[in-house]
Amino acid sequence: xxxxxxxxxxxxxxxxxxxxxxxxxxxxxxxxxxxxxxxxxxxxxxxxxxxxxxxxxxxxxxxxxxxxxxxxxxxxxxxxxxxxxxxxxxxxxxxxxxxxxxxxxxxxxxxxxxxxxxxxxxxxxxxxxxxxxxxxxxxxxxxxxxxxxxxx
Amino acid sequence: xxxxxxxxxxxxxxxxxxxxxxxxxxxxxxxxxxxxxxxxxxxxxxxxxxxxxxxxxxxxxxxxxxxxxxxxxxxxxxxxxxxxxxxxxxxxxxxxxxxxxxxxxxxxxxxxxxxxxxxxxxxxxxxxxxxxxxxxxxxxxxxxxxxxxxxx
Numbered sequence: 634x635x636x637x638x639x640x641x642x643x644x645x646x647x648x649x650x651x652x653x654x655x656x657x658x659x660x661x662x663x664x665x666x667x668x669x670x671x672x673x674x675x676x677x678x679x680x681x682x683x684x685x686x687x688x689x690x691x692x693x694x695x696x697x698x699x700x701x702x703x704x705x706x707x708x709x710x711x712x713x714x715x716x717x718x719x720x721x722x723x724x725x726x727x728x729x730x731x732x733x734x735x736x737x738x739x740x741x742x743x744x745x746x747x748x749x750x751x752x753x754x755x756x757x758x759x760x761x762x763x764x765x766x767x768x769x770x771x772x773x774x775x776x777x778x779x780x781x782x783x784x785x
Numbered sequence: 786x787x788x789x790x791x792x793x794x795x796x797x798x799x800x801x802x803x804x805x806x807x808x809x810x811x812x813x814x815x816x817x818x819x820x821x822x823x824x825x826x827x828x829x830x831x832x833x834x835x836x837x838x839x840x841x842x843x844x845x846x847x848x849x850x851x852x853x854x855x856x857x858x859x860x861x862x863x864x865x866x867x868x869x870x871x872x873x874x875x876x877x878x879x880x881x882x883x884x885x886x887x888x889x890x891x892x893x894x895x896x897x898x899x900x901x902x903x904x905x906x907x908x909x910x911x912x913x914x915x916x917x918x919x920x921x922x923x924x925x926x927x928x929x930x931x932x933x934x935x936x937x
Contacts (some may be wrong), residue, residue, distance in 0.1 A: 655837070655848040657829035667829060670822045674862065677809035677819060685807070696807040703865065706858035710826065713855065 657713070661722035668714025669726070671707055678703040679772070682753075685762065686769045697765060698757040704772065705750040712743050727785045742779040749775045809865070813874035820866025821878070823859055830855040831924070834905075837914065838921045846912040853909045853917075856924065857902040864895050879937045894931040901927045 658664040678700045684690030685697055713719070721733050732739045749772045756768040810816040830852045836842030837849055865871070873885050884891045901924045908920040 655833050655842055655845050655852075657833050657852070663829075667826060670826065674819060674822065677815075678865075681807050681809050690807055693807050699865070700807075700809070703862060706861045709858045710855060713830075713851070 656717045658718040661718050664714045664717065664719030665722050665726055665728075666714075668711040668719060671711035671714065675704055675707045675711075678707070679776075682765075682769050683773075686766050692762050694757070694760040697762075698754070701750070701754045701757045701765075705747070705754045708743075708747045708750045712740075715739075729783050729785050732783045739779070739783060742775070742783075746772070746775045746779070808869045810870040813870050816866045816869065816871030817874050817878055817880075818866075820863040820871060823863035823866065827856055827859045827863075830859065831928075834917075834921050835925075838918050844914050846909070849914075849917060850906070850909040853902070853906045857899070857906045860895075860899045860902045864892075867891075881935050881937050884935045891931075891935060894927070894935075898924070898927045898931070 658667065681690065681700045682697060682704070685692050715722075715728075715732060721730070722728070723730055723732070749768070753765070753768040753772050756765045759765065810819065833842065833852045834849060834856070837844050867874075867880075867884060873882070874880070875882055875884070901920070905917070905920040905924050908917045911917065
């Protein structure tokens with residue numbers, strides 16, 4: 634009974650939560666937290682692949698695939714924290730204003746990450762680190778090229 | 786020059802970060818934070834769809850599609866916070882021990898969410914809320930069925 638009430642309350646809260654616009658954040662701080670969380674989750678997963686690529690972590694094909702898939706799925710996520718409430722929200726963060734001055738280029742770099750991450754997932758199907766490593770490096774370069782220009 | 790040094794340091798840090806196992810978290814608290822962040826990100830995106838489904842937010846086909854895609858991609862993410870360092874990590878959280886006592890069922894429910902979220906994405910291609918709404922409800926039920934059993 635308590636459980637059912639909780640479920641109803643929780644479902645009700647979910648349905649009431651959003652403000653009256655297509656915006657998942659109430660303020661800029663929430664948008665910034667969202668995108669920072671997304672990047673830290675990408676980093677957590679990519680870090681395991683980095684360890685395997687450097688032979689510091691024993692290679693495990695299933696684990697590599699799981700991590701690559703997580704990076705791929707997460708590569709769709711941070712960008713919503715840069716628009717709407719997150720638009721021009723850079724004070725106190727490492728984001729640089731150039732993100733919003735060169736939005737098309739920034740978006741292209743996000744797309745480059747998604748594309749590189751997709752190829753990384755495909756490479757993990759091989760089960761071979763020799764096939765995975767160059768695709769891992771391509772994702773790392775994609776991160777780096779964007780950070781170099783748009784992260785302080 | 787400063788920028789180049791920063792990039793090198795940052796790339797070096799990324800490559801050094803992982804501990805010597807295929808585990809992206811240093812302790813249970815990090816695993817818990819990871820999965821909680823993932824769920825809150827799902828909720829942020831799904832909340833916008835909920836508002837549209839209830840006609841509280843004006844329907845916008847592109848926005849609905851973006852939000853559904855985010856929910857779909859994020860539906861792959863929280864589960865890694867329940868294994869490894871996150872195994873049996875429930876104290877001080879809303880997770881119930883049953884998650885680890887019924888792992889196969891829990892994993893099936895996670896798969897049900899991914900599957901429902903995929904159908905939701907496909908429904909958003911229609912651009913019609915009448916097509917989207919039942920798929921939205923199916924995702925909501927999938928959340929609820931898992932919460933009912935495995936969330937305190």
